[in-house]
Amino acid sequence: EPEVTQTPSHQVTQMGQEVILRCVPISNHLYFYWYRQILGQKVEFLVSFYNNEISEKSEIFDDQFSVERPDGSNFTLKIRSTKLEDSAMYFCASSAPDRRSGANVLTFGAGSRLTVL
Amino acid sequence: RKEVEQDPGPFNVPEGATVAFNCTYSNSASQSFFWYRQDCRKEPKLLMSVYSSGNEDGRFTAQLNRASQYISLLIRDSKLSDSATYLCVVRTGANNLFFGTGTRLTVIP
Numbered sequence: 590e591p592e593v594t595q596t597p598s599h600q601v602t603q604m605g606q607e608v609i610l611r612c613v614p615i616s617n618h619l620y621f622y623w624y625r626q627i628l629g630q631k632v633e634f635l636v637s638f639y640n641n642e643i644s645e646k647s648e649i650f651d652d653q654f655s656v657e658r659p660d661g662s663n664f665t666l667k668i669r670s671t672k673l674e675d676s677a678m679y680f681c682a683s684s685a686p687d688r689r690s691g692a693n694v695l696t697f698g699a700g701s702r703l704t705v706l
Numbered sequence: 707r708k709e710v711e712q713d714p715g716p717f718n719v720p721e722g723a724t725v726a727f728n729c730t731y732s733n734s735a736s737q738s739f740f741w742y743r744q745d746c747r748k749e750p751k752l753l754m755s756v757y758s759s760g761n762e763d764g765r766f767t768a769q770l771n772r773a774s775q776y777i778s779l780l781i782r783d784s785k786l787s788d789s790a791t792y793l794c795v796v797r798t799g800a801n802n803l804f805f806g807t808g809t810r811l812t813v814i815p
Contacts, residue, residue, distance in 0.1 A: 624803075632750060632793070632805040645802050680749055687755050692738035692797065697749040 591615040593698035595681050601704045602671055610666045610701045612681030620693055621664045622682040623656065625649070626700075632680065638664065671705045678702050709733060712794050712806035720814050723784045727809045729777040729794030738797035739770055741779045743790040744808060750793055753779075784813045 594613040602608050614621050623635040636646040636656055643656065655667045664683075668675055678700040684693040712729045719725050731739075739756035754761065756768040756777055767780040777794055791808040798804060 631807040632744075634802050634804070637802065645799065647802070678747075690738065690755060690757060692755065694740070694752060694755065695803065697751070699749050 591696070593681055593683055593696055595679075595698035595701050597701055598699065599702040599704070601706060604673060604705055605670055607667065607669050608671060608703060610668075610679050610681075610703070612664045612666070612698055613662050614664055614681070614683030615685070615696060616662075618683035618685050618696075620644075620684045621658070622684070622695065623666045624680045624682065624697075625677040626680065627674075627677045635666075635679075668703070671703075673705050676703055676705045708806075709798070709804035710794055710796050710806035712809050714807055714809060716810040716812055718812045718814055719784055721784055721786060723813075724780065724782050725784060725811065726781075727779045727792050727794075727811075729779075729806055731775050731777070731794075731796045731804070733796070733798045734772075734775060736775075736796045736798045739768075739777050740795040740797075740803075741766075741768055741777075742793040742795055742805075744793055745790050750795075750805075753792070781811075784811075786813050786815060789813045 596611045621638040626632045634647045636650045637644045680700045681698040682695040684695045687694045741753040742750040743753045744750045756770045760769045765782045769778045789812050791810045793808045794806040796804045
């Protein structure tokens, strides 16, 4: 079964440092997403990406964050000047239309756990 | 007001029991509805999409009531492997999914 692959699985960084989280979406999917989940809280939408540009972003996705598709397979999330409250699990997802409804159904990667010290 | 609200549980049920989870959503323009399950410290995985006419997949039945903005999930004949957090998920807009906080289920031997 096709998978969304994320690296690293866990990253520990010092406050103020920059981190890059990497994702390889499922190859024939056209929409890509980043979500985050702070420990014990709900999954929160950050950004969606289609046709090499951001299609939608949440209030959380401010100037500290950026996304890029540097080549045909990778999709990255960059977090600049990390803060303690950025500690969370970051999930990448990609989507394809549901066969019955046509709605985009997301497949999530295993996540990258970010710990900011 | 929260976009998606769920009873957080926990629900502790014996093997073989039937259990039902409910979810309400606030935006009447919401277009697509899903149930995902999430195991501890793992990614959400799609359990089933929820269609307007209701749908069933084995032991799992999902219902949607657009008038009441209410979604349900019924699990029959619970298995130990059903223990997880069940996430009600609603799409409003082009791509943005709103997740509920999840309902934790523990199936007890």
